[in-house]
Amino acid sequence: MRPAVFIGFLCCSIAGALAQTLPKSEDVAAIKSQCGCHEVDFQYAETFASDKNYTFKDRYTAKGIEWVFVDEEAGSPDRPTKLIIQHLLVIGDTIVVKHWREDWIYQNTSLLKFNQNASWKREKLAPAKVKGQWTQKVFEVDDSPRYEGSATWIHADGRMYWESTADSPLPRREYTKRSDYNVLRRTNHHEIRPDGYVHEQDNHKIIRSESGDQLLASEKGLNSYKRIDEKKCQAAKAWWSQSRAYWADVRALWNELLAARDTVSIKGQVKGQVLSRELDELSWTAQQSPYNSSATRQRIRQTIEKYLK
Numbered sequence: 691m692r693p694a695v696f697i698g699f700l701c702c703s704i705a706g707a708l709a710q711t712l713p714k715s716e717d718v719a720a721i722k723s724q725c726g727c728h729e730v731d732f733q734y735a736e737t738f739a740s741d742k743n744y745t746f747k748d749r750y751t752a753k754g755i756e757w758v759f760v761d762e763e764a765g766s767p768d769r770p771t772k773l774i775i776q777h778l779l780v781i782g783d784t785i786v787v788k789h790w791r792e793d794w795i796y797q798n799t800s801l802l803k804f805n806q807n808a809s810w811k812r813e814k815l816a817p818a819k820v821k822g823q824w825t826q827k828v829f830e831v832d833d834s835p836r837y838e839g840s841a842t843w844i845h846a847d848g849r850m851y852w853e854s855t856a857d858s859p860l861p862r863r864e865y866t867k868r869s870d871y872n873v874l875r876r877t878n879h880h881e882i883r884p885d886g887y888v889h890e891q892d893n894h895k896i897i898r899s900e901s902g903d904q905l906l907a908s909e910k911g912l913n914s915y916k917r918i919d920e921k922k923c924q925a926a927k928a929w930w931s932q933s934r935a936y937w938a939d940v941r942a943l944w945n946e947l948l949a950a951r952d953t954v955s956i957k958g959q960v961k962g963q964v965l966s967r968e969l970d971e972l973s974w975t976a977q978q979s980p981y982n983s984s985a986t987r988q989r990i991r992q993t994i995e996k997y998l999k
Contacts (some may be wrong), residue, residue, distance in 0.1 A: 711771075711797075712765075712766060712769045712771070713769050713770075713771060713796045713797075713822075713824070714769075714822075714843070714845075715768070715769055716843070716845050716850070717796075717824060717843040718769055718770060718773075720843050720845070720850045720852070720882050721773055721775070721794050721824070721843075722760060722773070723850070723882045723887065724758055724775065724880070724882070724887050724915070725758050725759050725760055725775065726757075726758060726759075726886070726917045726920070727755070727756075727757050727917065727918055727919065727920045727921075727922050727923035728755070728756050728757075728758060728886055728915040728916055728917055728918060729753070729754075729755055729915075729916045729918050729922075730753065730754050730755070730756045730913060730914065730915050730916075731751075731752075731753055731912075731913070731914045731916075732750070732751065732752040732753070732754075732911075732913050733749070733750070733751050733911065733912045733913070733914075734749065734750040734751075734863070734891075734909055734910070734911045734912075735749045735750075735909065735910055736749075736895075736907050736908065736909045737907075737908050737909060737910050738907065738908040739906065739907040739908070740905055741906075744906070744907060746907070747907075750863055752863075754779050754780070754781070755779070755780040755781075755918070755922055755923065756777055756778065756779055756780070756789065756915070756923075757777070757778045757780065757923035757926035757927065758775060758776075758777050758915070759775065759776060759930075760773050760774065760775055761774045761775070761776045761934070761938075762774040762938075765796075771795065771796040771797070772793065772794065772795050772796070773793070773794045774791065774792075774793050774941075775791065775792045775793070775794065776788075776789075776791050776930070777789035777790050777791065777792075778923075778926040778929065778930060779926075780922065780923055780925055780926050783922070783925060784925050785925075786925055786926050786929040786930075787831075788831050788933075788937065788970075789831060790828060790829060790830065790831060790836070791828070791829040791833060791941075792826055792827065792828050792829070793825075793826070793827040793829070794824050794825070794826055794827075795824065795825045795827065796823075796824055797817065797820050797821060797822070797823060798815075798820060798823075798824075798825035798840060799814060799815045799816070799817055799820055800812060800813075800814060800815070801813045801815060801825065801838045801839075801840065802827075802835050802838055802948065802954065803838065803856070803857065804835075804836075804837050804856070804857045804858050804859060804873070805857075805898075806872045806873055806898045807872065807955075808859065808955060808956045808957070808958060809953065809954065809955040809956075810835055810953065810954045810955075811952065811953050811954075812951070812952040812953070815840070820840050822842055823840045823841055823842050824840065824841070824842070824843060824852065825838055825839065825840040826838065826839055826840075826852070826854065826878070826880075828858075829944075830966070831966055832940070832965050832966040832969045832970075833937070833940050833941050833944045833969075834944065834956055834965065835944075835948065835954060836858055836859065837856040837857065837858035837859075837876070838856060839854030839855060839856035839878065840854060841853055841854035849881065849882075850881065850882040851879060851880060851881035851882070852879075852880045853877065853878065853879045853880070854877070854878055855875065855876070855877045855878075856875075856876060856878070857873050857874070857875050857876075857896075858873075858874045858875075858876055859873075859874065860872070860874055861874060870897070870906060871895040871896055871897050871906045871907075872896070872897065872898055873895075873896040873897075873898045873903070874893055874894070874895060874896070875893065875894040875896055876891055876892075876893045876894075877891065877892040877893070878890075878891055879891070879892075885916055885917055886914070886915040886916045886917040887915050888912065888913065888914050888915065889911075889912075889913040889915070890911065890912050890913075891909070891910070891911030891912070891913075892908070892909075892910060892911075893908065893909040893910075893911060894907075894908050894909075895907045895908070895909060932977055933973060933977065935976075935981050935983065936972075936973050936976045936977065936981065936986065937973070939983055939986060939987050939990055940969060940990055940994075942987075943987060943990050943991050943994060944994065947991075947994060947995070947998065954998070955998070955999035956997050956998060956999070957996075957997045957998075957999060960996050960997055965993070965994070965997045968993050969990070969993060969994075972986075972989060972990065972993060976989075
């Protein structure tokens, strides 16, 4: 092979390898387009039940203001392969509540799949199966696991969307009120709009047992995020500047504990306490200046490990 031809072939090979390891810039732009200060409208309605005697539950609606932002990136500065996105609720312009978190990871081959009864099992995927895909890992308000799904971002006909199906625990709007099902199989559809984005859901409420899965009811969900003036989220920005160091430590310790396990089971209560409340209470102590990360991490680890079976 002539030198010039060989060099050309080598350059093409390197370019091809890089194309496989780096995500599309359009994908990164779509994920980041979910960020901003939003007015959020949550709507859920049960639509189908196989049992004609089933009593459909009342529709659920709620509104709020939510700040959605990238808290951490990893990989190439132009085309990161991991983005950590945090959600904070703003109530009455001054009260801030830490909401859910989502990690977006490119070509991820390890999924923590929900089973039932606050338990998850790790599933390994072949690299070929997730080529070009993004995993969305969703976490509770205390940064414990919730659900994970992998799919490709679609950019076609002027639309940008991502859709995946994953099993999850009961939603927070129902898990303290219902015990007639134990798995929510959710098809999540995230679509970018000019003024924000929508998170559309087609959910199946499932009774899972040793004999298999039985459908109790189906549900339609539509969460609309409409971008508004950033000043509406100023309280959330101020709160996060004070709280970030603590919650970054919580996140880091969860990552360590989850990485070491192929199965995860979390206790709902320990001596009448719940994990989210204990971590919230610890956060107030930890926010005293100056913040002692080393000492606080020990207390965070001890707290989380109490709830791991």
